Every structure is written in structure tokens, then in C-alpha cells.
Amino acid sequence: MPPIRRSLRAPQAQLDPSIRKELGKGTITMEQLLCQLADPNANTTRLLTQLIDEIRPADAHDIDTARLHMARLSEILRDRPELRAALRDAITKLAQTHRHIELYTVTGILPNTGFVAELVRRIGHKLLPEVLDRGLLRTVLRRMYHQASDRHWVGGVGEDAWLELITAMRFDEVAASETMPPAAAEILRSLRVLSYWIAAGGVEPELLRLEPSLETYESPFLAQNVEMTAYLKATPEHWGKAPGDADERHLRVLFGQCQDVIERVRNTAARDGTSIRLTYHLQRLRQLLRRSEQLLDILEGVQNDRSGVAAYPPIVKLSMQLTCDECLRDNLRKHMRQNTELIALRVTDNASHRGDHYITNTPREYWSMARSAMIGGGVIAFMACLKLLLVGTQMPPLTGAILFCLNYGLGFCLIHILHGTVSTKQPAMTANTIAASIEEAGGKLRNIEAMTDLIARTCRSQIVAILGNIGIAIPLAALIAWTVFKIGGTPFASPEEALYLLEAQSPVHGGAVFYAAIAGVCLFISGLISGYYDNYAAYNRIPERILQLDWPRRLFGESRRRHFATYVGDNLGALAGNFLFGVLLGGTTLFGLLLGLPIDIRHVAFSSAFVGVALVGLDFSAHLSAVVWAALGVGMIGFINLSVSFALAMDVALRSRQVSDAQWRTLGRSVLAHLLRRPMDFFLPPRTGGA
Structure with missing residues (x-):
């Protein structure tokens, strides 16, 4: 050898x-x-x-x-x-x-x-x-x-x-060889099949509905098939000669036009709603076009260099x-993940539009968010007191769970109707907005600095929302408990019950941190639900369908009917997400009871309201250590609520846009550097109008 x-x-x-x-x-x-x-x-x-x-x-x-x-x-x-x-x-x-x-x-x-x-x-x-x-x-x-x-x-x-x-x-x-090799002939046959599938995909009814120009003008999906037929016929005849009619440049132009149509349809669908089938179909069309271009690259390399070296890459x-x-x-995992990303893309494209409302840019918007959060905190204080009253009635578990769900669900809907804000509802929506600012093609980050600034604005918006919720929920809940005691003579919560409420929020005397994580998962799910129903309302044209009904006009008049239809179109996702979030919170305890598992929830706004009630029950004096632990617990509950829901929503939103782990780490390092360099950007708005 x-x-x-x-x-x-x-x-x-x-x-x-x-x-x-x-x-x-x-x-x-x-x-x-x-x-x-x-x-x-x-x-x-x-x-x-x-x-x-x-x-x-x-x-x-x-x-x-x-x-x-x-x-x-x-x-x-x-x-x-x-x-x-x-x-x-x-x-x-x-x-x-x-x-x-x-x-x-x-x-x-x-x-x-x-x-x-x-x-x-x-x-x-x-x-x-x-x-x-x-x-x-x-x-x-x-x-x-x-x-x-x-x-x-x-x-x-x-x-x-x-x-x-x-x-x-x-x-x-x-x-x-002076004649076309068998491998090149196989590529041509494959291109014929791919071209047929692209042409068929270009006349899908859902595609035509969102892009009517495909019917009015010549469709590039059909035109590429005509051009492909001519290319497939000319290539064997001109093999080894000048390209002539076998030039594939016009085909590439038509493929580019097909990609442009797909992008227009996706943008239209993000605004007017889409379906899982359409999202799946658009993804398949992209893959077919990409594979066709890859095969053309190989043929071009072989024809330009008869030795084949140019075709190696x-x-x-x-x-x-x-x-x-x-x-x-x-692989089942790949199939599940691939389709989960498609569904997530469908949902997050719509949820991202709502997330814009939860991110402040100017001082005026910042303080407006604070006032909105105060409204939410006020309603939550009443909801927390109502829950304590329901708990005191000793109802059967199923009846109690139903009433808890209605209390939470209707209360959250009321907050939305009153233009209030629940701080923990923000992460699932703002994560989608952050992800939507990432270029879908390849999941490339367009501008790291702009993304970092967006995250900083998101953080300070969520912090002021939490402070607004807590700042009103604690004193108002305490005021309600004190008023009930003064009017009725009976403590809203006895000292024993008040001590239990404090220990329930403590991070060391119970499972508050774990329960807060469960609430974070519920928040994430509610964000997906909101995105789904926003998409549902847009795709199925719910406002237009309401306007076709005659009985609302007869009962309420034309003006109110139009106002109602517009309101449903703009707020169906938010209302559904808020109500079903309440159902998730209220039903978690019953679910754990049925399974024999110690499952409960901890929500920062409700926990803070319970602390306010407990302070009145303890007459603002005794058990200082329990109060301190409860205060620390409220802070940890808020952090866990936000971090879990934001992390889950961000993960789904980024995976739906195929952002790599390396790009995610790059963004994380940029955020950390911004935090060290300008920490106040994450807590307070700028003095001027810019972010």
C-alpha cells in the first residue's frame, strides 16, 4: 500500500x-x-x-x-x-x-x-x-x-x-458526453412534476380569494408552467451547445413573481385572516419553488462547465x-413541530397587531398605560373580594368552579370594555409583536438595535402596568374590607383567614412560585386564544356577516348595528381571550381536585389584592414577618407570571418564523448590553417624545 x-x-x-x-x-x-x-x-x-x-x-x-x-x-x-x-x-x-x-x-x-x-x-x-x-x-x-x-x-x-x-x-x-446524461434527464422530469404542482397550487380557491389579480391577469404560477414546458423541450436539443431557448433566466423571473404573490397573500392574510390550510399551502408552495430553483442551479452549473465542477456547490x-x-x-417530532410552527405563525401574525397597544413609545403613552392599569387594578380588587365571598359560602366544588370562572372571565372582559389593562395579559401579546418584527424569510433579524429598543420599551410598559395594577388593587381591596367591617361589624376576613391569605402568597410557606408558573402557562394559552379569534373574525368576515342580519337593525337601529359589528371585529379576540383566561384560572383548582393533584394558581394582581384584605383582617399590626414574606411573594409571583408567559409566547412566535438559536442568543446579548449601558430605558420613558 x-x-x-x-x-x-x-x-x-x-x-x-x-x-x-x-x-x-x-x-x-x-x-x-x-x-x-x-x-x-x-x-x-x-x-x-x-x-x-x-x-x-x-x-x-x-x-x-x-x-x-x-x-x-x-x-x-x-x-x-x-x-x-x-x-x-x-x-x-x-x-x-x-x-x-x-x-x-x-x-x-x-x-x-x-x-x-x-x-x-x-x-x-x-x-x-x-x-x-x-x-x-x-x-x-x-x-x-x-x-x-x-x-x-x-x-x-x-x-x-x-x-x-x-x-x-x-x-x-x-x-x-455530447448527449444529455441520464441524471440530467431525471432532473428535467422532476422539474416537470414540480411545475405542475406549482401551477395547481397557484389556483387554490383560498389563494384566489386573497389575490384576485391571479384571475384577472396572467398568473405567474400558470405562466411558469408554460415556460417550463418550453425549457424542458429545448434543453435536450441544445445540450452541449449555446443556451438558446434553453435559457432558464425567464423561469427564474417567473419563480420570483410567484414568491412575490405568496408574500402579498401572506401580508393580506395577516390583516384579513387566514386558515391553517392556507398557511400550510403557502409553505408548501415556497418549498416547491425553492426545490425547482435548486434543480435549475445544478443544470445551469453542468451546462456552463461541461466538466461539472461548477455544479458541485x-x-x-x-x-x-x-x-x-x-x-x-x-420523525413524529419533526412533523408535530413543523405543523405547530405553521399554526403558531397563523395565530401570532394576528396577535402581533394587538400587541402594539401594549408597548409605549412616548411619556404620554407611558402614563396612559399607568392609568389604564389602575382601572384594571380597581376591577381586580372587586373581583378578589367577590371570590373570597364565594369561597366563604362553602359551595360544592363544581358549582364553585363555575362561579369562579364566571367571576374571573366576566371581570377580565369588563376590564377590557372599560379600556383597562391587566399587566399579565401583556407578555403573550407583546412577544408576538417582537417576533413579527423579525423577517420571516430565513428568520433573520433585520436590526438588532431596533429589536433591543423594542424589548426595552416592552419591559418598561409591562413594569408600569404591574405597578398600576398593584398600586390600586392593594389599597382598594383593603378599603372594601374595611368598609364591610365598619358597616356590618363582621370582619371581611378573620385573623386566621387573613394569616392564611398571607401565607398563601409567601414563596416559602406554600407553592406560590409553582402556582404562579401555572398561571403563566394559562396566560400564554389565552394569548394564543386571542390571536386565534382575531384571525377567526377577520378570515370569516364576522363584522360583514353581522351587517347582513336584519333583526339587530330592527331592534337597535342601523347606527348601533354598525357600531356593534365594528366592535366585534376589533375586539372578539380580546374578549374571547380574557373570558377563557378567566375560565382557565377558575377551573384549574377543580381540575387538580379531580386528578388528586395539588394544583392552584397565583396571579400577581389578585395576590396583591388578597394582601390588602389580609392587612385589614390583621388590623395592620400583627405578623410583620408574614406580611414581609407575602410582599416578597407578590413580587416573585409577578415575575414568574410575566417570565413564563413571555418565554412561552416568545418561543412559539420565534419558532414560527424559524429564528435560529444563534440569532436568539445574539439578540439576548444585545439586550443585556443595552441594560448595562442604559438601564433606565427598561423602567422609565424618555424625556423627549422618542423611544
Whole structure:
């Protein structure tokens, strides 16, 4: 065996002897496999699978080892012309003898069957694997990368490592054919199928409803199919010659116009409402267009450089993507997450518009938010006292839970009608607004400084809302309890009950922190509910449908009917979210009772009101330590309420826009730096009108 002249001496010098020994074993095995590939009767698929097994690291996340194995294989191919010829011929044979269409048109593209059907299919294939068609290139790929964890190292080694490997195979050593190779013909067939699907997707009824110009003027979705047909006909005739009619530039222009239509429809849907089906359909159209462009990139590279070297980058990029997608073909978690992101995008697009009202920019808006929060705190004080009265009646659990739900739900709706603010309702809405400012395409952050400033404005708006709620809830609840005592002569809460109320808010005498987290989850869910019903009202044109009813006009008159229809359209999501948030809070205790679990909720505004009632019950004097712990508990409850609901809402909103963890960390570092540099921005408004 000839020595490896251009070995990885520098990297190996840094490895321990056991790893170098393992790499040495891999080298011998790789060479033996490559020698066997030269046998015309060899099982090519099996040998290539074994070759991938030699590259595969023991730990799929061990990217460095995988990269070293690939570098060693590349070194062998560069040093041994007969071995690289064997590997090159084997890959060419597979490409010429297997069908490509399903790999290019199905792998990594959302199915047209919908969420439930695809979920059932994946579960069925998990329980009983499907029979693979040996004539498909997709089947070969599955067998070569037969471990689902392969996606980690395949994508982790990076495009450069794969480019080095394909370059080492020296496909340019093979004389270019004057006729179209079978692999290029397979790409053309795949482009035909993709074009048909794009054209069919462009005439979906929901798409036409939101973009009427597709019916009035020539649709780019249909025009691209006409152009694609001409391109597919001309390409074989002009293979190896000047592009002529086989120029794909006009196709790319039409693909760009299709993307523009999709973006317009998405923006319209964000304003006028959308459906899960439409969101799913738009995402699938994007994938079809992207796959078509990737295949055109490969054909363009091959035609511009007959050696094929120019086509290496698009081939590597698409191959890595297809491999990773095939590894996840039956993955239930990916399917659930992918569709959850689509639903989240649908909801957050609408919730984000409402979140603008919870973020202040100027001092005037800041103090207006404070006054609005005071209204909310006043209503909550009455709601808290009413709950204590209901608790004192010793009702059956189910009856009590229903009344608690009505107390919470109707009270929150009343706050909204009175233009008040509940501080903890803000995070789920403002998180969507922050996420909506992130560019959807690729989830790229447009302007880190602008995003950081938006988060700072959000924080100070939520802080003043909490202070407004607490600042009114505590003294007003205490005033109500004192008034009841003076009028009736009976304490609103006995000393024992008052002490219990204080201990219930304490972070050390009970599960207040855990219960506050449960309330935070309820807040997050209510934010999604608000977004859903805002979208529902817009998409189903609820105001317009109300205006078609005659009986409201006969009973209330035309002016009141129009005012009511407008109010429902603007506030259905807020009212539904507030009422159902109340149902969640009121029903949590009953849910825990039914399951035998110690589940309860703690909401910062209600906890502060209970502290006010307890102070009157203790005559403002005794149990100073309990009061101090309760005050600390209220602060912690508020922090947990806000942080849990905001974190959950932000996570869903960012995932729906496919923002990477690295970008999220970049934003986090920017926020921390802003906090250290200008901390007052997070607490007080600017002196001038700007934020």
C-alpha cells in the first residue's frame, strides 16, 4: 500500500494514540471497500453503505471525527486514481440506473395530504416499515444513511467537507458526453412534476380569494408552467451547445413573481385572516419553488462547465438537505413541530397587531398605560373580594368552579370594555409583536438595535402596568374590607383567614412560585386564544356577516348595528381571550381536585389584592414577618407570571418564523448590553417624545 503523502499530519498530531489508531483502521477498510467497488459484479449499494459506515462517527454529534474520516477518504481518492475511478463509476452507475423523481419532488416537501393523514402515515411506518422500491434513488439514499442520527454529522461537517470529497472524485476526468446524461434527464422530469404542482397550487380557491389579480391577469404560477414546458423541450436539443431557448433566466423571473404573490397573500392574510390550510399551502408552495430553483442551479452549473465542477456547490447543498430530510422522513417530532410552527405563525401574525397597544413609545403613552392599569387594578380588587365571598359560602366544588370562572372571565372582559389593562395579559401579546418584527424569510433579524429598543420599551410598559395594577388593587381591596367591617361589624376576613391569605402568597410557606408558573402557562394559552379569534373574525368576515342580519337593525337601529359589528371585529379576540383566561384560572383548582393533584394558581394582581384584605383582617399590626414574606411573594409571583408567559409566547412566535438559536442568543446579548449601558430605558420613558 503506497504511503499517504498529503496526510492530515497537523490534526493527527493533536489526537491521542487511540484515535489515530482508529483512523488508521478506517483507512485500511476504506481502501478495501473502494477496491471491491471496482468489481463489476459487486453490490454497489451495499459497498457504498459500508463506506458511509466507516465515515460515520460513533457519536453522531462528534463532528470533528466525521470531518477527519471524510478528509482521510478524500486523501485516499487523490492519491489512488484507480480507487477514485471505482467510486466515481459506482456513483455514476447508481445515478443512471435508478429513478430520481421521488427524491427531488417528495423528500423535504410538505405532503399534500394534510396534517392528520401524514401523522397517521408516519405512525404506521414506525410500527410497520414500508416496503422500499429498489429502483428509486431515494431508497439507495435511505439505505446508505440508515440511522436517523446521521443528519447531525452530515449537516455538521459543513459544505466545505463534502465539496472536498466530491472534488477528490475528479468527475472532470471523465470525457463530457455530447448527449444529455441520464441524471440530467431525471432532473428535467422532476422539474416537470414540480411545475405542475406549482401551477395547481397557484389556483387554490383560498389563494384566489386573497389575490384576485391571479384571475384577472396572467398568473405567474400558470405562466411558469408554460415556460417550463418550453425549457424542458429545448434543453435536450441544445445540450452541449449555446443556451438558446434553453435559457432558464425567464423561469427564474417567473419563480420570483410567484414568491412575490405568496408574500402579498401572506401580508393580506395577516390583516384579513387566514386558515391553517392556507398557511400550510403557502409553505408548501415556497418549498416547491425553492426545490425547482435548486434543480435549475445544478443544470445551469453542468451546462456552463461541461466538466461539472461548477455544479458541485448546488449538488452538495441539495444532497445534504435531501439526506437530512430523509433521515427525518418518519420523525413524529419533526412533523408535530413543523405543523405547530405553521399554526403558531397563523395565530401570532394576528396577535402581533394587538400587541402594539401594549408597548409605549412616548411619556404620554407611558402614563396612559399607568392609568389604564389602575382601572384594571380597581376591577381586580372587586373581583378578589367577590371570590373570597364565594369561597366563604362553602359551595360544592363544581358549582364553585363555575362561579369562579364566571367571576374571573366576566371581570377580565369588563376590564377590557372599560379600556383597562391587566399587566399579565401583556407578555403573550407583546412577544408576538417582537417576533413579527423579525423577517420571516430565513428568520433573520433585520436590526438588532431596533429589536433591543423594542424589548426595552416592552419591559418598561409591562413594569408600569404591574405597578398600576398593584398600586390600586392593594389599597382598594383593603378599603372594601374595611368598609364591610365598619358597616356590618363582621370582619371581611378573620385573623386566621387573613394569616392564611398571607401565607398563601409567601414563596416559602406554600407553592406560590409553582402556582404562579401555572398561571403563566394559562396566560400564554389565552394569548394564543386571542390571536386565534382575531384571525377567526377577520378570515370569516364576522363584522360583514353581522351587517347582513336584519333583526339587530330592527331592534337597535342601523347606527348601533354598525357600531356593534365594528366592535366585534376589533375586539372578539380580546374578549374571547380574557373570558377563557378567566375560565382557565377558575377551573384549574377543580381540575387538580379531580386528578388528586395539588394544583392552584397565583396571579400577581389578585395576590396583591388578597394582601390588602389580609392587612385589614390583621388590623395592620400583627405578623410583620408574614406580611414581609407575602410582599416578597407578590413580587416573585409577578415575575414568574410575566417570565413564563413571555418565554412561552416568545418561543412559539420565534419558532414560527424559524429564528435560529444563534440569532436568539445574539439578540439576548444585545439586550443585556443595552441594560448595562442604559438601564433606565427598561423602567422609565424618555424625556423627549422618542423611544
